Amino acid sequence: MKYRELGNSGLKVSAIGLGCMGMSHAYGPAANKEEMIELIRSAVKMGVTFFDTAEVYGPYVNEELVGEALEPYKGKVVIASKFGVAFEHGQSGKLLMDSTPENIRRSVEGSLERLRVDSIDLLYQHRVDPEVPIEDVARTVKELMQEGKVKHWGLSETTADVIRRAHAVLPLTAVQSEYSMMWRTPEEDVLPTLEELGIGFVPFSPLGNGFLTGKINKDTTFGEGDIRSVLTRFLSENIDANQVLLDLIGKIAETRNATPAQIALAWVLAQKPWIVPIPGTRKLHRLEENTAAADVELTEDELAMLNETLSKIKIAGNRVDRVRDDY
Secondary structure, X not given: OOEEEOOOOOOEEEOOOEXXXXXXXXXXXXXXXXXXXXXXXXXXXXOOOEEEOOOOOOOOHXXXXXXXXXXXXXXXXXXXXXXXXXXXXXXXXXXXXXXXXXXXXXXXXXXXXHHOOOOEEEEEEOOOXXXXXXXXXXXXXXXXXXXXXXXXXXXXXXXXXXXXXXXXXXXXXXXXXXXXOOEOHHHOOHHHHHHHHOOEEEEEXXXXXXXXXXXXXXXXXXXXXEXXXXXXXXXXXXXXXXXXXXXXXXXXHHHHOOOHHHHHHHHHHHHOOOEOOOOEOOOHHHHHHHHHHHHOOXXXXXXXXXXXXXXXXXXXOOOOXXXXXXX
């Protein structure tokens, strides 16, 4: 496994992380806990040192899973979690934004207990709270850092303006957003801002919710509770329309003796040296496939061809079809 530094923060992690959300949230019923603990520990043995979770995943049970799985590796891995989202009715109903100081502190105390750690390695604001100025959020996190409960902090799914305002109060280590060959919006203003300020970037869904693996077609069905059932990019007509992207990836994969997923991840890694994607999976063979992508280095010619062709491809369907882009 290769390793990267998130911006100028000094925080070094494996070039490929592991998004743990799907093990217990958003992709249908939760997977078997013992099997997922073994999967997470297998990732550690493969050299993965960066694991992503959140209070709201489950809710709560994903942090508990990650905490139990990684307890034997305390101090040897980096665990990222998130605050700022709550359910309208305890553990169900509509998601609400809440980044008040009181809720941030409540979230952190709960996360510390569930993750079985004394300090959270990387703490993100899960979504911007329009009712709480980001400067106030940064000051609360700064207090938590001074208390030794948080080591690094970041933002998730935010704008360049908010990044600048937050960073001015308390330097950010990373920003997390969706980013892949299918969703390149962060390139417009977020990535240039991060490069200017020395902040790392952590793409979630770098495989387009599984589409870029090439294993999903118009006959694929998604079970109850699987977010892909509401993503318009997975409508049958859009799957057909987006096949041109899979054909492009597949051609390079064939010449490189790699899989489409590995080419898609290698493309993300090639964009900047401070980008660390966090593909998720419930399957050991997918974990092995994804981690091996860290060793796939695209040539300048391959990248130029990919980027030129991507610029001409219009992706059909939206990444979400909801009021908010929640998990």
